[in-house]
Amino acid sequence: xxLTPNPGIALAYALPRNPTAVLKVVDPVxxxxxxxxxxxxxxxxxxxxxxxxxxxxxxxxxSAVTTAKVRCLDALRRS
Numbered sequence: 001x002x003l004t005p006n007p008g009i010a011l012a013y014a015l016p017r018n019p020t021a022v023l024k025v026v027d028p029v030x031x032x033x034x035x036x037x038x039x040x041x042x043x044x045x046x047x048x049x050x051x052x053x054x055x056x057x058x059x060x061x062x063s064a065v066t067t068a069k070v071r072c073l074d075a076l077r078r079s
Contacts, residue, residue, distance in 0.1 A: 008040035015041065015072075016057035019065045023072060042075035055079070 015022045027036040034040070042062070044050050059076055062069050 006035070006045075008035050008037075009045050009047070011036065011041045012045050013051070016054065016061045019058075019061040019069075019072075023062070023065055023067075023069060026072065038071045039075050042072035042079075044076065044079040 011022050011025065022041065025036060026038050026041050027034045028038075042058075044055060044058075046054075055076060059073065062072050062076065
């Protein structure tokens, strides 16, 4: 994982590995002023190319979580 000052991007890197922890800190409120909004974490927000097979791994990981996943899955699928 590259160094990044953006916590949303850092959480996006962690999403496939630990979706439960990431979804616990994602902000339920959407909007540009919310750095940890679902769309900023789950919407594949990388400046450079996403890691190999990122979307498939993230979808698989988030699908296994039983709570707080619907909005994240929607954002991943739209990306």
